[in-house]
Amino acid sequence: MTAQTETDLADLKARHPHLFERPAAARLGVPTIALAALALFIYGLIELDFSPQRIMAGLSQLGWFALLMIPPDPGSSLPAYLSAMGETLSIALLGTTLAALMALPVSLLAARNIIPTQLIRFPVRRFLDGVRGIDTLIWALVWINVVGLGPFAGVLAIAVSDFGAFGKLFSEAIETADRKQVEGVRASGGSALHEIRFGLMPQVLPVIAGQVLYFIESNTRSATIIGIVGAGGIGLQLAEQIRVLEWQKVSFLILMILVAVAAIDWISTRLRFAIIGKRAIA
Amino acid sequence: MALAVSLLPESQLDALNAAYNASIARRRWRTILGFTIAVAALAVAAVGAEVDLGTFFGKIGNFFSYFDRIFRLDSGARVWTDPAEWFWGWQKWLGLLGETLLISYVGTLAGAVLALLLNFFAARNTAPLPWLLFVIRRFLEICRTVPDIVFALVFVIAFGLGPMAGVLAIAIHSTGALGKLFSEIVENVDMKPVEGVRSTGAGWVACMRFAVLPQVISGFASYALLRFEINVRGASVMGFVGAGGIGQELIVSIRKFYYSDVSAILLLIIVTVFVIDISTGWIRGRLTGGRA
Structure with missing residues (x-):
C-alpha cells in the first residue's frame, strides 16, 4: 500500500511538475508582501509616536473613564438631549432627501446609456469624484461659513457630500438598466423624455429608493458627528460632555445614538423590503 | 395563419376593466x-433642523463666492497664476499628508488583524460557543456604530494629542466594520472542506486555518483595501479633534480664513484620495481575478 502510494506520488510529480515545484516568484511573493507590510506597520508605529509607556498610561486612563461611565446618567439635561437627537434625525432625513433630488438629474448626465458622448460625461463624473473626495465634516465647515452655526449647515453638508455619492451610485444603476424596455417605449412612439420616464424609471427607482434608505441609515451616524464642528445635532452635546469629562453623560449619549441608529436601521430595512421585495435583498 | 383578435363581450370586458x-x-x-x-x-x-430658506437664499451667494475666494491669493490674483505662492507650504503639507496615509494604513491593518481574529467567533457556522458569538457580535456592533471621530475625541484625552489617538480610533472602528463583513463572508463558505479537515482529527483552529481561511482570504483582503480607502478620508479629518494628520492644518486655515491655503490643502486631499481609490481599485480587481 505504502509502496504504491510512493510510486503514485512519483508518477504524479512527473505528470504535474508545476503543482509540486512552484516557481520561486510564486513561493516568495506572499511572504515578501507580508514582510513589507509588517515593516511599514512597524515604521508607522515608530513614526506616529507609539510607545509602551504611552499605551499603558492611556489604557489605564481609559479604564478609569469606563468605570466613571457607569451608570449612564443624563443628569438634568434629558430634554435637551432628546431635542438634539431629533435634530440629528432631521438633519439625516432632510440632507439625504435633498442629495437624492439633486443627484437624480445629474446622474442621468453621467450615465453612458443616456449621454453617449464622453464630452459631458467625463467632466460630470470628475466633478462628482471631487465632491465625494471631501469629507462631510469639511463640507460642514464650509457651510458654517455660509449660513452660520446650526443644524441647517449640517443639512447642507450632508446634502452636498451625499450628492457626490448618489450621483455615482444612481448613474451605475441607470447603466445596468435593461435596454429593451426603453426600446419598447420608443417603438410605440414615445419621446426621449417618455423613454426615461416609462422605460427607465420603473426599473431604476426601486434600486434608487433602496440606496436612499440605506444612506438615511448611514447618515444618522454621520449626522451625529457633524455637531463636533458646530453644525447642530447630538454631536455638539457629545463633544462638549467629552471635553468637560462628564463621563456618565457621555455614556448616556452614546447609548442614545446606538438606540437611534438601531431603530432607523430597523425601519429602513422594513421599508426596503416593502419596496424591493424580500427576495431581492436576501 | 391569420391572427384574429377576439373581442370579449361587453359585460365581461367591463368586469375586467373595473377590476383593473x-x-x-x-x-x-x-x-x-x-x-x-x-x-x-x-x-x-x-x-x-431649523431650515431657514430666507438665510439660505440670502447667503447662497456666499457659498459660490467662497469658492471664488479660496482660489485667489492674498494679492487678489488667481491661484494658478503663481503656483509657488499657492503651494508655499508644500513641504509641511506633504509631510502631514504622509502622516495621514500612515495613520490610515496602521489603523486599517491593526483593525483588519483584530477583525480576522474575531470574525470566526462571530460567524454563525464557525462559532465555537453560542454565548461568545452573542458577545462578540454586540462588541463589533458598538465598535462600528460609534463614529471613529468620537473614539478619537475620547482617545485624545486618554492618550494625549497626536496621531496615536487617530490610529487607535481608526483601528477600533475598522475592527467593527470589517469584523461584520468578514463574518458574513465566512458564513457563505463551503462547509465541505471543514468536514474534510475535521475528519482527519484536526481541532477548531486547524479547521479555520486550513479549510476556511483559504476560501475567504482574497475576499478579506479586498474588503480591507476598501476600508483603507474609506479610512484615508476619515484620517484627513482626524486633525479636527487633534488626532494628527492634515486635518489640523485644514481646520486652522478654514477658521482663520487663509483662503488660498484652504484650496491648496483640499486639492492635495482630493488628489490623494483619487490616487488611493484608483490604485486600491486596481489591486482589488487583481485579487478577485475579474470576478467582481
Missing part, C-alpha cells in the same frame, strides 16, 4: 399615502 381600475387605484392610493407621509416627515424634519 380598482387595482390601479389601490396602488395609486398607496403611492399617494406614502408620498404624503414622506412629505410630512420632511416638513417636521425641516422645522427640527
Whole structure:
C-alpha cells in the first residue's frame, strides 16, 4: 500500500511538475508582501509616536473613564438631549432627501446609456469624484461659513457630500438598466423624455429608493458627528460632555445614538423590503 | 395563419376593466399615502433642523463666492497664476499628508488583524460557543456604530494629542466594520472542506486555518483595501479633534480664513484620495481575478 502510494506520488510529480515545484516568484511573493507590510506597520508605529509607556498610561486612563461611565446618567439635561437627537434625525432625513433630488438629474448626465458622448460625461463624473473626495465634516465647515452655526449647515453638508455619492451610485444603476424596455417605449412612439420616464424609471427607482434608505441609515451616524464642528445635532452635546469629562453623560449619549441608529436601521430595512421585495435583498 | 383578435363581450370586458381600475387605484392610493407621509416627515424634519430658506437664499451667494475666494491669493490674483505662492507650504503639507496615509494604513491593518481574529467567533457556522458569538457580535456592533471621530475625541484625552489617538480610533472602528463583513463572508463558505479537515482529527483552529481561511482570504483582503480607502478620508479629518494628520492644518486655515491655503490643502486631499481609490481599485480587481 505504502509502496504504491510512493510510486503514485512519483508518477504524479512527473505528470504535474508545476503543482509540486512552484516557481520561486510564486513561493516568495506572499511572504515578501507580508514582510513589507509588517515593516511599514512597524515604521508607522515608530513614526506616529507609539510607545509602551504611552499605551499603558492611556489604557489605564481609559479604564478609569469606563468605570466613571457607569451608570449612564443624563443628569438634568434629558430634554435637551432628546431635542438634539431629533435634530440629528432631521438633519439625516432632510440632507439625504435633498442629495437624492439633486443627484437624480445629474446622474442621468453621467450615465453612458443616456449621454453617449464622453464630452459631458467625463467632466460630470470628475466633478462628482471631487465632491465625494471631501469629507462631510469639511463640507460642514464650509457651510458654517455660509449660513452660520446650526443644524441647517449640517443639512447642507450632508446634502452636498451625499450628492457626490448618489450621483455615482444612481448613474451605475441607470447603466445596468435593461435596454429593451426603453426600446419598447420608443417603438410605440414615445419621446426621449417618455423613454426615461416609462422605460427607465420603473426599473431604476426601486434600486434608487433602496440606496436612499440605506444612506438615511448611514447618515444618522454621520449626522451625529457633524455637531463636533458646530453644525447642530447630538454631536455638539457629545463633544462638549467629552471635553468637560462628564463621563456618565457621555455614556448616556452614546447609548442614545446606538438606540437611534438601531431603530432607523430597523425601519429602513422594513421599508426596503416593502419596496424591493424580500427576495431581492436576501 | 391569420391572427384574429377576439373581442370579449361587453359585460365581461367591463368586469375586467373595473377590476383593473380598482387595482390601479389601490396602488395609486398607496403611492399617494406614502408620498404624503414622506412629505410630512420632511416638513417636521425641516422645522427640527431649523431650515431657514430666507438665510439660505440670502447667503447662497456666499457659498459660490467662497469658492471664488479660496482660489485667489492674498494679492487678489488667481491661484494658478503663481503656483509657488499657492503651494508655499508644500513641504509641511506633504509631510502631514504622509502622516495621514500612515495613520490610515496602521489603523486599517491593526483593525483588519483584530477583525480576522474575531470574525470566526462571530460567524454563525464557525462559532465555537453560542454565548461568545452573542458577545462578540454586540462588541463589533458598538465598535462600528460609534463614529471613529468620537473614539478619537475620547482617545485624545486618554492618550494625549497626536496621531496615536487617530490610529487607535481608526483601528477600533475598522475592527467593527470589517469584523461584520468578514463574518458574513465566512458564513457563505463551503462547509465541505471543514468536514474534510475535521475528519482527519484536526481541532477548531486547524479547521479555520486550513479549510476556511483559504476560501475567504482574497475576499478579506479586498474588503480591507476598501476600508483603507474609506479610512484615508476619515484620517484627513482626524486633525479636527487633534488626532494628527492634515486635518489640523485644514481646520486652522478654514477658521482663520487663509483662503488660498484652504484650496491648496483640499486639492492635495482630493488628489490623494483619487490616487488611493484608483490604485486600491486596481489591486482589488487583481485579487478577485475579474470576478467582481
